[in-house]
Amino acid sequence: MVRLADVPEAERNVILGLDLPVYDTNPAVAGRPLRERRVAVISTAGLHRRDDRPFTPGAQDYRIIPGETPAGEIVMSHISPNFDRTGYQADVNIALPIERLREMAADGEIGSVADLHYSFMGATPPDELEETAHELARHLQADGVDAVLLIPI
Amino acid sequence: MKPPRALWVPFILGRPLGQPNDPAFQRRVLRGALDLLECPVSAVPILADHPEEADGGVEMEGLACPVNYAPIEHDGSLANRLADEITSLSVWYDLGFERSGRTVFGGAGMTITEIAGAIVAAIDGDLPGPTTELSVGNTLRLAGEDLKAWVTEAANAQPGEMSAYALKAWFWTQTVAGEALLAAYEASKTSDNKSWRNQAPILIPAELR
Known part of the structure; x- marks a missing residue:
């Protein structure tokens, strides 16, 4: 997330006007040491495989990105024009750092990298995604994933 | 939760x-x-x-506007100028693709020439038909995103480094592609097609609408 001072005024006002959730409990839950965890990525950059359906405004569904998908087969159909895409054009790891995670797994910093990763179209209001999020959580659990990197764009 | x-x-x-x-x-x-x-x-x-800053790319050096030095043999219309720009940038786009082995272009399922034609036609009020999966507006939005991706990938393949901010400014103020998208957005405001009226603004950065 960029500094608000570096965001165009119109976009800054949208961000400042967002409702923030309130939680009544400590946010954290305990888990295994990082070096034993299986890590997946969930992006909200509207990423998907080239042959997948593109995202449309208000999309509440997600796309699956198998870890072995070549970088050249991953495209972005997020609807917002208000973020830089040139970094992503130059290096998919700027938003979907699966290669970095593989390196960290090889070096023993994390346990392993999940086989499947996921992407949403982030402009959808989060509360409209709750049902899908629960469904996806079940898939992640079934895959043995116990750490998820939520990477907004 | x-x-x-x-x-x-x-x-x-x-x-x-x-x-x-x-x-x-x-x-x-x-x-x-x-x-x-x-x-x-x-x-x-x-x-x-996180304590570490990124540089976001240094300021642009060496990025050149696509200029076609061939004798102008057309009427200077937007369609022809856009075609010229695409011709001039094609060598850079191809080089970038060859070097990186990837492109994010292709979401609309059209060639760059088809996309240019669709955007110019939309400016003139001639919209494509809807597909089974996509509305007219979504088809044109994806075409517009592809045009942006294609041009900026071509620019990124040119010598010299550029900041993301400079590249964005370059696209919207100095390229025919940027001019075409802004014109398409203006034209969409009076379009009879609701999906295009809804989708066109999404192609344009908020500060330029």
């Missing part, structure tokens, strides 16, 4: 890992986020700050 641990990063929107093609930098960002899992539950910060 409980909120996730969160690492705040000071990078521009669109670059959550900070710097493209800098694995060491990206790993430091990932480590900053994942190390929060090692914090004792009672000590997890609501929001941790």
